[in-house]
Amino acid sequence: MQKRQVLKAILPLALGLFAAQAFAQNAPFKIGFILPMTGQSASTGRQIEAAAKLYMAQNGSTVAGRKIELIIKDDAGVADSTRRIAQELVVNDKVDVLAGFGLTPLAMATAPIATQAKVPMVVTAAATSVITTASPYIVRTSFTLPQAAVAMGEWAGKNKIKKVVTLVTDYAPGIDAEKFFKSQFLLNGGEIVAEIRSPLRSPDFAPFLQRVRDAKPDAVFVFLPSGQGAAFMKQFAERGLDKSGIKLIGTGDITDDDQLNDMGDVALGVVTAQHYSASHNSPTNKKFVQAFEAANKFRPNFMAVAGYDGMRVIYKALEATKGKGGGDDLLAAMKGQVFESPRGQVMIDAQTRDVVHDIYIRKVERVNGQLWNQEFDVQKAVKDPGKLGAK
Amino acid sequence: MLTLLFDGIAYGMLLFVLSVGLAVTMGLMNFINLAHGAFAMAGGYTTVLLMNRLGVPFLATLPLAFLFTAILGAAFERTLYRPMYNRPHLDQVLFSIGLVFMAVTGVDYIIGSQQQMISVPSWLQGRFDLADVGIGKYRLFIIVVCGLLTVALQMILSRTRFGSRLRAAVDDPRVAQGLGINVNQVFLLTFAVGSGLAGLGGALGAEVLGLEPIFPLKFMVYFLIVVSVGGTTTITGPLLAALLLGIADVFGKYYAPKLGAFIVYALMIAILTWRPQGLFGQKGSK
Numbered sequence: 001m002q003k004r005q006v007l008k009a010i011l012p013l014a015l016g017l018f019a020a021q022a023f024a025q026n027a028p029f030k031i032g033f034i035l036p037m038t039g040q041s042a043s044t045g046r047q048i049e050a051a052a053k054l055y056m057a058q059n060g061s062t063v064a065g066r067k068i069e070l071i072i073k074d075d076a077g078v079a080d081s082t083r084r085i086a087q088e089l090v091v092n093d094k095v096d097v098l099a100g101f102g103l104t105p106l107a108m109a110t111a112p113i114a115t116q117a118k119v120p121m122v123v124t125a126a127a128t129s130v131i132t133t134a135s136p137y138i139v140r141t142s143f144t145l146p147q148a149a150v151a152m153g154e155w156a157g158k159n160k161i162k163k164v165v166t167l168v169t170d171y172a173p174g175i176d177a178e179k180f181f182k183s184q185f186l187l188n189g190g191e192i193v194a195e196i197r198s199p200l201r202s203p204d205f206a207p208f209l210q211r212v213r214d215a216k217p218d219a220v221f222v223f224l225p226s227g228q229g230a231a232f233m234k235q236f237a238e239r240g241l242d243k244s245g246i247k248l249i250g251t252g253d254i255t256d257d258d259q260l261n262d263m264g265d266v267a268l269g270v271v272t273a274q275h276y277s278a279s280h281n282s283p284t285n286k287k288f289v290q291a292f293e294a295a296n297k298f299r300p301n302f303m304a305v306a307g308y309d310g311m312r313v314i315y316k317a318l319e320a321t322k323g324k325g326g327g328d329d330l331l332a333a334m335k336g337q338v339f340e341s342p343r344g345q346v347m348i349d350a351q352t353r354d355v356v357h358d359i360y361i362r363k364v365e366r367v368n369g370q371l372w373n374q375e376f377d378v379q380k381a382v383k384d385p386g387k388l389g390a391k
Numbered sequence: 392m393l394t395l396l397f398d399g400i401a402y403g404m405l406l407f408v409l410s411v412g413l414a415v416t417m418g419l420m421n422f423i424n425l426a427h428g429a430f431a432m433a434g435g436y437t438t439v440l441l442m443n444r445l446g447v448p449f450l451a452t453l454p455l456a457f458l459f460t461a462i463l464g465a466a467f468e469r470t471l472y473r474p475m476y477n478r479p480h481l482d483q484v485l486f487s488i489g490l491v492f493m494a495v496t497g498v499d500y501i502i503g504s505q506q507q508m509i510s511v512p513s514w515l516q517g518r519f520d521l522a523d524v525g526i527g528k529y530r531l532f533i534i535v536v537c538g539l540l541t542v543a544l545q546m547i548l549s550r551t552r553f554g555s556r557l558r559a560a561v562d563d564p565r566v567a568q569g570l571g572i573n574v575n576q577v578f579l580l581t582f583a584v585g586s587g588l589a590g591l592g593g594a595l596g597a598e599v600l601g602l603e604p605i606f607p608l609k610f611m612v613y614f615l616i617v618v619s620v621g622g623t624t625t626i627t628g629p630l631l632a633a634l635l636l637g638i639a640d641v642f643g644k645y646y647a648p649k650l651g652a653f654i655v656y657a658l659m660i661a662i663l664t665w666r667p668q669g670l671f672g673q674k675g676s677k
Binding site for chain 2: 037038039040042043046197198204206207208210211213228230231234235237238239240243259262264
């Protein structure tokens with residue numbers, strides 16, 4: 001009698017559990033992308049969205065028996081919104097992976113949520129070195145500014161550039177770029193004449209550029225968030241700096257492929273260091289650029305390739321868990337992935353969960369009537385220098 | 392040094408044209424129109440779209456930007472603004488800020504949120520040196536256009552019949568109506584011109600300030616600072632305020648970049664503590 005009652009109580013419970021398990025296997029696998037689709041960094045969101053959709057179109061929307069569902073939310077580049085949206089995605093939508101994050105503060109604001117909920121967070125844009133240390137659940141497929149800045153410092157030091165003014169946007173990535181460019185450049189015998197930081201929301205670059213002009217350096221090293229390069233380049237020319245013999249060097253953000261053609265001849269000859277150029281000469285990239293341009297009206301930039309690779313990392317991780325998912329298992333499967341990306345060979349470092357890739361030195365040239373970042377030098381398999389020092 | 396002064400003046404002039412329309416509606420018509428920036432943005436987008444999609448030359452787009460925004464302003468005045476004239480200021484603020492958000496989202500949806508680029512004709516590009524002062528050609532152009540506008544505005548307000556009618560209509564609409572002045576028409580025209588000026592400012596500023604859907608929100612603070620520092624009862628007040636702010640902003644960013652944009656706010660606080668009614672505002676005016 002008693003036994004039967006216990007059994008009666010347990011049986012539905014067990015059945016229920018079993019059903020839930022089976023249900024989880026067939027439930028869609030949700031990827032919540034939080035991107036700035038409006039506001040100052042909207043081009044970042046637009047690029048990553050297009051790339052993620054392209055990846056799905058090319059690789060199917062079912063992985064290991066589970067349907068992939070892409071949820072794209074706009075945070076307009078405001079950290080408070082990012083955090084709130086991440087919370088909603090985790091609690092209400094029960095997403096399996098968070099992805100996106102256009103700017104450093106946005107990624108940093110969300111990191112605690114990823115840790116608490118044990119949800120992997122794939123950063124496909126924000127590029128401050130420190131981000132991946134903010135949570136053990138963060139994996140990055142974009143790049144880090146120290147990677148690009150150090151490569152530029154190395155190149156500048158070896159190419160007859162002696163005096164440099166740095167001009168960066170005053171927030172974490174800018175300060176990263178400034179710091180790592182400086183240390184590498186000084187090591188190569190260069191001299192920094194002035195360090196200028198401009199506010200994140202500066203409508204007018206005139207006073208900063210005038211200071212650059214008055215300091216008469218050989219070159220000015222510039223970092224600006226993606227999307228602001230064109231406005232800057234315009235004022236650079238307006239001030240006559242292009243004709244005064246001051247070279248413009250920087251990380252690839254200023255000659256963003258997305259806007260490069262709008263900049264016009266001013267951009268010619270600008271030398272930058274970055275992990276991706278749409279003109280990268282490899283069959284994988286040619287296919288990628290062709291498909292991307294066919295699906296959209298614009299050229300992919302380094303943000304797009306990060307979004308594309310981010311999707312790849314998520315897909316392969318889900319495949320490795322045989323469709324089961326689960327935060328820790330996914331994370332383990334993301335670590336150490338090595339693959340051929342449109343940008344070249346890419347590895348997700350198992351220890352730092354950060355991306356390791358080649359950094360190219362490029363120069364803007366006109367090819368077939370269009371402006372491109374033409375790669376002419378490369379540093380192979382660059383790890384994030386920001387983390388080398390910490391260890 | 393003088394180059395900086397020149398840049399500051401150009402920036403200030405641009406701020407002036409952008410905000411003078413607001414000074415007119417706010418000071419003369421006594422209406423708090425926070426949607427002013429949306430009209431400026433409309434003018435900017437008129438220029439950008441005409442140039443980039445239809446290939447209209449830059450100079451020709453300027454009057455068109457003015458005209459289009461003025462018509463837009465007139466249509467809005469007729470339909471949306473007029474019922475709000477007698478409402479309390481808080482209602483006006485809420486109403487117009489709502490318009491701003493609708494404009495931001497609307498433009499974002501229709502045109503897209505990316506920065507818009509225009510290329511001004513080559514004779515306006517680059518710069519030349521005049522006795523050691525580097526002068527950006529486009530900035531010089533802005534100063535000239537804005538200077539002419541200021542003179543014209545001042546003349547209209549103080550010397551013409553329309554100016555005196557407007558002042559009469561503002562001071563006491565009922566008596567003005569009784570004297571045979573068509574108050575509604577005067578207000579309509581004034582609002583249209585104010586919006587048109589904003590549109591022209593937006594068109595001129597597209598090259599220097601950039602243009603994107605959040606433009607009205609990004610620059611709202613600047614408009615309000617110019618108007619509150621300058622006072623709303625004259626044209627010269629906002630002009631001087633705009634120049635002061637433009638120059639302070641440029642100099643501040645050059646000599647003390649660490650303080651960045653804060654200089655402008657510090658200056659505003661200092662002036663408003665000293666003269667709460669604005670530099671040229673009259674005490675006790677409404």
